[in-house]
Amino acid sequence: MPTDVERWKSEVYGNEIREHLFEFAEEGWDSIPEDERDAWFERFKWWGLYHQRNGQESYFMLRIGTPNGRLDPGQLRVVGEVAKEYATGPGTNPIFGDAYADITTRQAIQLHWIKLEDVPELFEKLEANGLTAQQACGDSWRNIVGNPMAGNDAEEIIDAWPVIKELNETFKGDDDHSNLPRKWKVSVAGSADGSGQGDINDLALEPAYKEIDGERTVGFNVRVGGGLARNEPRHARDIDVWVAPEDAAAVAGGLSALFRDHGDRENRYNARIKFLVDEWGTEKVREVLQEDYVDFELETAGEDVRDQYTYNAGGDGRNDLVGIHKQKDGKNFVGLNVLVGRMGADDVLELADLAEKYGSGAARLTQRQNIIIPDVPDEKLDEFLAEDLLEHYSPDPSPFMRGSVACTGTEFCSLSIVETKNRQVRFARWLKENVELPEGIDQFHIHLSGCTASCAQPQIADVSLRGMKTRKNGDPVEALDIGLGGGLGEEPQFARWVTQRVPVDEVPGAIKNLLASFEELREGDETFRDFIQRHDDDELADLVEPEETSYEDPMMHNTKRTWYPYAEEDSLDAGPAPTNADGTPITSDD
Amino acid sequence: MSVSLRVLDDGAWVSVNDSRQVSVSELWRLDAPEFCSCTVPDFVVENFQSVGVDGRTITATVYGQCIQCGETGVPGWIPVGRLKNGEYVDLDRENVVLPAHGGNGN
Ligand code: HEM
Ligand code: SF4
Ligand SMILES: [Zn+2]
Numbered sequence: 001m002p003t004d005v006e007r008w009k010s011e012v013y014g015n016e017i018r019e020h021l022f023e024f025a026e027e028g029w030d031s032i033p034e035d036e037r038d039a040w041f042e043r044f045k046w047w048g049l050y051h052q053r054n055g056q057e058s059y060f061m062l063r064i065g066t067p068n069g070r071l072d073p074g075q076l077r078v079v080g081e082v083a084k085e086y087a088t089g090p091g092t093n094p095i096f097g098d099a100y101a102d103i104t105t106r107q108a109i110q111l112h113w114i115k116l117e118d119v120p121e122l123f124e125k126l127e128a129n130g131l132t133a134q135q136a137c138g139d140s141w142r143n144i145v146g147n148p149m150a151g152n153d154a155e156e157i158i159d160a161w162p163v164i165k166e167l168n169e170t171f172k173g174d175d176d177h178s179n180l181p182r183k184w185k186v187s188v189a190g191s192a193d194g195s196g197q198g199d200i201n202d203l204a205l206e207p208a209y210k211e212i213d214g215e216r217t218v219g220f221n222v223r224v225g226g227g228l229a230r231n232e233p234r235h236a237r238d239i240d241v242w243v244a245p246e247d248a249a250a251v252a253g254g255l256s257a258l259f260r261d262h263g264d265r266e267n268r269y270n271a272r273i274k275f276l277v278d279e280w281g282t283e284k285v286r287e288v289l290q291e292d293y294v295d296f297e298l299e300t301a302g303e304d305v306r307d308q309y310t311y312n313a314g315g316d317g318r319n320d321l322v323g324i325h326k327q328k329d330g331k332n333f334v335g336l337n338v339l340v341g342r343m344g345a346d347d348v349l350e351l352a353d354l355a356e357k358y359g360s361g362a363a364r365l366t367q368r369q370n371i372i373i374p375d376v377p378d379e380k381l382d383e384f385l386a387e388d389l390l391e392h393y394s395p396d397p398s399p400f401m402r403g404s405v406a407c408t409g410t411e412f413c414s415l416s417i418v419e420t421k422n423r424q425v426r427f428a429r430w431l432k433e434n435v436e437l438p439e440g441i442d443q444f445h446i447h448l449s450g451c452t453a454s455c456a457q458p459q460i461a462d463v464s465l466r467g468m469k470t471r472k473n474g475d476p477v478e479a480l481d482i483g484l485g486g487g488l489g490e491e492p493q494f495a496r497w498v499t500q501r502v503p504v505d506e507v508p509g510a511i512k513n514l515l516a517s518f519e520e521l522r523e524g525d526e527t528f529r530d531f532i533q534r535h536d537d538d539e540l541a542d543l544v545e546p547e548e549t550s551y552e553d554p555m556m557h558n559t560k561r562t563w564y565p566y567a568e569e570d571s572l573d574a575g576p577a578p579t580n581a582d583g584t585p586i587t588s589d590d
Numbered sequence: 591m592s593v594s595l596r597v598l599d600d601g602a603w604v605s606v607n608d609s610r611q612v613s614v615s616e617l618w619r620l621d622a623p624e625f626c627s628c629t630v631p632d633f634v635v636e637n638f639q640s641v642g643v644d645g646r647t648i649t650a651t652v653y654g655q656c657i658q659c660g661e662t663g664v665p666g667w668i669p670v671g672r673l674k675n676g677e678y679v680d681l682d683r684e685n686v687v688l689p690a691h692g693g694n695g696n
Contacts, residue, residue, distance in 0.1 A: 038596060
C-alpha cells in the first residue's frame with residue numbers, strides 16, 4: 001500500500017505546488033483546510049518550506065539551496081536582508097538575537113519564523129537575485145555540495161563547477177526527476193582534499209584519472225548510496241564507473257532515474273538509495289544503469305586521489321577551509337569560522353560590506369557550516385584581517401570553536417530530542433576556557449545532532465554527540481550519547497558509540513577527561529583518531545568519565561515541551577502560535 | 591465514525607484527525623516485560639512507525655530505547671490517547687505506566 005506521502009505526491013507535487021502555495025499565502029494561514037494541512041506541509045517542502053514544530057504553528061523554516069555553497073557578488077547581502085526582514089518571530093534567541101541565518105552542513109541557508117503570507121514577496125526578492133528555495137527539501141534533487149572554491153582552489157585537479165552548474169540547471173524543476181522515493185543528495189568535487197564529503201551522499205562524483213584514447217584524462221569516479229540517518233549510516237559505494245565531465249549529467253540523471261523507478265515507495269524508512277545498494281549490490285546497480293539508463297558504454301573506474309583526502313580526516317593537511325588559502329589566480333580565500341553555522345542578520349550584512357570592500361563581493365558556504373570570503377588580493381589581506389567583525393568570525397579560532405558543528409534541535413525541529421545550537425556554543429566556550437589540547441593537535445571536531453537523523457553529521461567527527469534522555473536524581477533530563485573516532489579521508493570511519501545517555505551537564509567534563517587520557521596515553525604524536533582506533537569500546541568507555549564541572553546547563557529540562565525553549569514563559573500553550581500575517585494570535589473559533 | 595490516523599514528518603508525529611498529537615522525545619514508563627529486563631522500562635520515544643486504533647484507544651508502534659538498560663527496539667503497540675465523542679484526548683503518557691501489546695492495534 002502506498003504511503004500517505006506517496007498518495008499526496010501523486011495528487012500534486014513538484015513545480016505545480018507553487019501556485020497553491022501562493023494562493024494560500026494570499027488568503028492567509030487559515031485558508032489551508034485543516035484536513036489538508038498535513039498534505040500541504042509535506043508538499044511545501046519541495047519549495048523549501050518546512051513547517052516548524054508544535055507550539056510554533058503557522059511558522060516555517062525556509063531553506064535556500066545555494067549549489068556548491070556559492071554566493072555570487074551581492075547575494076550574501078540579499079541573504080542578510082531577507083533574514084532581517086522576514087526571519088523574525090515571537091521568540092528571541094538569547095545568543096543570536098531576533099533575526100539570523102543558518103549555514104547548513106549541506107552548504108545551504110536556513111531561515112526560521114517565516115510567515116506563509118510573506119512567501120511570494122520573499123521568493124520574488126530571492127529569485128530577482130538568482131537565489132531559490134526550489135527543491136531545497138522534499139523528495140528530489142537537493143542542494144548539490146562540493147568544494148565551494150571550485151574553479152579557483154589551488155588544490156583542485158578539475159574544476160567541478162561547470163558540472164555542478166549543469167546538474168543543478170538540468171535537474172532543478174525537471175518533472176522527470178522531481179518526484180523521487182526520497183531525498184537525493186549529490187556531491188561533486190574536483191579538489192584532491194576530499195572536501196566534497198562524497199562518502200556521505202546518495203551520489204558522489206569524485207575526481208579521478210582515466211586513460212582515454214591513450215590520454216590521461218581527468219573526470220570523476222562514481223559512488224552511490226551514502227548517508228547517515230537513522231542508525232543506519234553507510235558510506236557511498238564504488239560502482240566501478242568513471243565518467244567524463246561532459247557525460248556527468250547523463251550518468252547522474254541515469255542514477256536518479258534508476259532510484260526513481262526502483263527505490264522503495266512503500267516504506268519511507270527503507271527508501272533511500274543506500275538500502276537499494278544494500279539489496280542489489282554494486283554490480284547490479286552498475287548493470288541496470290548500463291542497460292536501462294545510459295545509452296553509451298560506461299567506463300570502468302579510474303585512478304582516484306583518495307589517498308590525498310584530508311578534509312574532516314583528522315590528520316595533517318586541510319581538515320576544513322577555515323583560514324587563509326591561495327587561489328589559483330594568486331588571490332586568497334579567507335575561511336571564517338561561524339560557530340554552529342549561525343550568524344545574526346546584521347553580521348551577515350556587515351560581512352557583505354567587507355566582501356565587497358576586500359574581495360569581489362562573492363561568498364562561499366562550507367559543509368562545516370563556515371563562510372569563505374574569496375578573491376582577496378595580498379595587498380588587502382592585512383587590513384581585512386584587522387576588521388573587528390573577524391574577531392568574532394575568526395580565520396584562526398580556537399580548535400573548539402572551529403571544530404563545532406550543530407543541527408537545529410528543539411528550537412525548531414520536530415524530530416529533535418535535545419537543544420543543540422546554543423548548547424554547542426556553551427560547550428565550545430567552556431572547552432576553550434578550560435581544556436588544553438595535547439601538543440601538536442590543532443584540530444578537534446565535535447558534532448552535535450539532536451536526534452538520529454544526523455543533520456550535524458555526528459558520525460564523522462572526533463567526538464560525536466547525539467540527543468537522548470536520561471534520569472538524573474530521578475528527574476528526566478536531556479542527555480547525549482557520545483561516539484568517538486569518526487572521520488572521512490581515504491578510509492572513512494563512522495564514530496563508535498561508546499558511552500550512552502550522559503546528562504548534558506556532564507558532557508564537557510567527559511570531553512575534558514577524555515582529552516586528559518589521550519594526552520597521558522598517547523603514543524608519540526599519534527592523532528586522536530588513531531588513538532581511538534587502537535582501543536576497544538570498553539577501554540574507551542572507561543576513558544570518557546562523565547563528570548559535573550563548572551559548566552552549567554540552563555536547558556536540562558524537556559526543551560521540547562516548550563513553545564520556545566528560551567522564552568520567559570515557555571510552556572507549550574504560552575506561545576502566540578498560530579498567528580496571522582502580522583504575528584497576531586489567531587483565536588480558534590471552536 | 592471514521593478517524594484519520596497518520597505518522598508524519600518521517601516519524602516525528604502521530605496525527606489524529608489531521609492534528610499533530612503525539613511527538614517524539616517523550617519519556618514513557620512501559621509495562622512491557624518482553625522488551626527488556628527492566629521491571630518498568632523507561633522508554634524514550636525516538637520514532638513513530640505506525641498508528642492504529644483498538645476500540646476507542648489510539649495505539650502506536652514506536653522505535654526507541656530504555657534509558658535504564660539501553661535496550662533499543664519496538665516494544666509493541668502502545669496506547670497514546672483515546673477517542674471521546676469523536677474527539678481525541680491525550681493519555682497522561684509521561685506519568686502513567688502504559689501497557690505494551692504484542693499484537694496488532696487495529
Ligand atoms: C523529517 C525528518 C528529517 C530527517 C529524516 C532529516 C535528516 C537529515 C539528514 C540525514 C541530513 C544530512 C546528514 C547527511 O549529510 O547525511 C539532514 C540535513 C539537515 N537537516 Fe534534516 N532531517 C529532518 C528534518 C529536519 C528539520 C525539521 C530540520 C529543521 C527545522 C532539519 C535541519 C537540517 C539541516 C539544517 C540540515 C543540513 C543540511 C541541508 O542543507 O540540507 N532537518 N537532515
Ligand atoms: S538531527 Fe534531528 S534534531 Fe537535528 S535538525 Fe536533524 S532532525 Fe532535527
Ligand atoms: Zn530496560
